[in-house]
Amino acid sequence: MIVTDTHTHLYSDAFEEDRKEMMQRALNAGVSRFFIPAIDSSYTKAMLQLETDFPEQVFLMTGLHPTSVKDNYKEELAHVEDLLSKRSFYAIGEIGIDLYWDTSTLGIQKNAFRYQIQLAKKYKLPIVIHCRDAFNEIFEVLEEEKSDDLFGIFHCFTGTLEQAKQAVSYNMKLGIGGVVTFKNGKIDQFLNQMDLKHIVLETDSPYLAPKPFRGKRNESSYIIKVLEKLSELYELPKEDIAKITTENSKAIFKI
Structure with missing residues (x-):
């Protein structure tokens, strides 16, 4: 069984003490590809070293x-x-709009989001979207930029069924992680109404660890708990979920 973690911050200081061991645990669990999102220039050196x-x-x-x-x-x-x-x-990611921490930067966040969408189109790359308390603002920009060459992943999707359908309408896959295992996560209530062709798996480690690790440091091996939850929701074997979501990731990232 081959599993793909489409979103993990393996360069994080949270893994400074045991990065190799953590990676080995993930490999032993069947996770063979790790897609690494950027944050800003201060992390570039660590990301290149990880590669x-x-x-x-x-x-x-x-x-x-x-x-x-x-x-x-x-x-x-x-x-x-x-x-x-x-x-x-x-990919160009992670990019988007976050209004949880600071609403005063909305204008420049939109500017940066649009600019990076244009870069993605120029280089024929997918985008990986970060959205927190900003679905309307994100969709506003995507509506302006929608085209055949706009595609990617709506990372850590936590919206409603209607928002899931809208995200997919912009050629986005839904990045599903630990939140799907939370009692109050809500996406487990409708996710199986979305075709699996629209789904990719992720951890967002070291953040958002799934049950039963919630509140602890997340790591890529825990993606198996996400896989198990989707197997339950879709009533399909874990192997089928792993295969379909990995093929979806290959299509997005052109692997």
């Missing part, structure tokens, strides 16, 4: 996370462009 250490398993994205969109965001976007001009990446 050097695990060249067969690690696939890098580049981009500016919405919570890192500050006064210097144009310099950060220039850094993203510089990286794109020098080497290949598998």
Whole structure:
């Protein structure tokens, strides 16, 4: 059984003490591909080192996370462009809008989001969207930018069935992680109404650990708990869920 973690921050300081052991646990669990989202320029060195250490398993994205969109965001976007001009990446991400921490930056968050969508189109890459308390704002931008060459993943999807359908209408897969195992996560109540062709698996480790690890450090091996939950929701063997979601990830990331 081959499983793909489409969103994991393996370069995080949370793994500083046991990164190799953590990776081995994931590999032993059947996780063979790890897609690594960017945050800002301060993490670039660590991401490149991660790729050097695990060249067969690690696939890098580049981009500016919405919570890192500050006064210097144009310099950060220039850094993203510089990286794109020098080497290949598998996606522009994670990008989007986050209104949980700071609503005052909405204007520049939108600017950065739009700009990076344009970069993705230029380089024929998928986008990986971060959305927190901002579905309407995200959909507004996607509506403006929608086209055949706009596609990607709605990372850590936590919306309603209607919002899931709207996300899919913009050529987005739904990134499903630990939240699907939460009692108050709600997406488990309707997810099986979405065709599996629209679903990819993720952990967002070290964040959002699934039950029974909720509240602890997440890691990629825990994606098996997400897989088990989807197997229950869709009434299909885990192997089938793993195969379909991995094929979906290959289609998005062009592996």
